[in-house]
């Protein structure tokens with residue numbers, strides 16, 4: 001076979017990156033594992049004051065103070081540890097996992113600013129490490145936490161159940177799981193702060209992990225015969241899956257992270273959602289945005305590309321090579337920098353995709369994913385490429401190198417002691433913000449596992465189709481609802497409405513519906529809404545780019561089965 005010089009040089013460069021990445025992983029893996037364990041109480045060497053099983057976010061106590069326990073960070077971290085345990089990769093973790101579930105059972109019951117266990121307290125994002133409530137001002141509630149915790153504990157509970165330890169599962173683990181899943185089922189339709197604790201609206205990551213948690217909860221309930229919640233969870237899971245579709249932006253082919261917030265919506269939120277809802281049995285399904293789905297791949301390219309022009313350390317890197325990526329391009333926290341866990345999530349999504357293509361024995365290029373694949377072969381056409389085709393080999397090895405490139409970026413900017421902070425500087429790559437961030441270490445562990453081809457339990461994503469009947473979306477009966485509100489506007493201001501269903505533009509401020517001022521100062525609009533449905537909404541005052549939302553809580557209306565209604569509101 002004859003190779004062109006540049007192709008051969010490209011292969012040589014790829015081989016170098018692969019060697020770098022392999023040796024980095026060999027060194028960094030044990031450091032990351034030790035880094036995680038150091039941050040878990042009470043025996044973790046850096047987690048002083050933390051109760052047993054409590055995960056600190058970072059030992060950093062100033063600039064920023066992260067010596068708290070977040071339900072999200074803790075649950076994602078323990079999911080990684082539990083996967084290692086149930087797969088027989090580390091048999092020593094059992095007692096620590098028991099500490100974790102006990103700590104979470106305690107935290108569930110602590111009264112906190114979001115409420116008590118039965119009045120919304122499960123949505124509280126963080127606690128003090130001695131298991132008392134954190135009472136300072138914060139972006140609360142964050143409704144991904146209970147879902148992520150349920151997912152982690154369900155993995156453990158399924159393993160124990162199948163090993164015959166049914167009493168412990170029934171008496172100790174099931175009550176934790178059931179509380180969290182009922183919270184998800186009852187509250188997913190309410191607004192939430194996003195995983196970055198900044199935007200209060202609906203959020204793709206939150207919706208995606210909520211959906212996953214209910215699906216695996218249903219499987220577990222059926223396995224164990226604890227079926228009293230199942231029919232409600234099924235109904236809510238179907239609605240969640242329907243709602244999940246509404247984040248897709250078909251014009252620009254990416255997933256919009258939040259329904260509020262007034263940003264581009266390009267956000268690691270969506271990449272993290274894809275890897276944390278990866279189901280190796282679900283192929284490249286679009287409905288759940290699997291890592292190799294055409295939508296998730298298109299989204300990945302749009303996300304990655306948004307960081308090419310904004311970080312100095314990305315200058316001069318060619319447009320088809322890996323770069324440093326962060327939370328979202330508009331980020332200003334610590335001046336807005338790349339995050340290790342975000343850059344690693346890109347690699348992990350690609351490694352997950354490679355696992356599935358390999359298992360399927362083919363790779364599918366669609367009009368939606370074409371731009372993603374054209375990065376690696378400008379002449380590739382839409383079609384299905386079997387694993388013995390030349391095109392498959394080309395794309396597969398290019399994606400592998402691309403993925404390794406993101407790990408290589410992280411390797412380049414990992415200090416010599418292997419510590420992973422939260423961020424690394426966009427100017428020169430030096431570590432920034434909280435040091436030894438537990439979640440950074442955990443994200444390294446899961447990315448490395450995916451690169452090694454290790455896959456973990458399925459959660460029932462295979463064969464799911466989004467059907468949107470009755471709830472938000474098409475199909476089902478509708479009723480005409482007339483909204484009215486009195487408002488004295490200033491020159492240039494207009495009244496708009498948006499809400500939780502597609503007929504109300506799914507919480508979009510940019511597509512919110514304009515009310516008529518024909519009867520000023522009464523503003524009004526009549527909208528066809530799904531019948532017999534509880535719908536959340538808010539009014540907005542918009543003057544050019546100046547958007548003012550009504551304050552919380554959301555307004556809600558439960559529509560009748562038929563006919564028409566008028567809903568008279570006043571601004572709050």
Ligand code: NOJ
Nearest residue numbers: 195196197198332333334
């Ligand atoms: C702390 C949060 O944890 C972080 O995500 C956020 O960016 C900053 N506060 C600023 O709101």
Ligand code: NOJ
Nearest residue numbers: 057070072073195196197
């Ligand atoms: C800030 C991040 O934005 C948030 O996602 C995380 O939970 C906390 N820091 C703690 O690590």
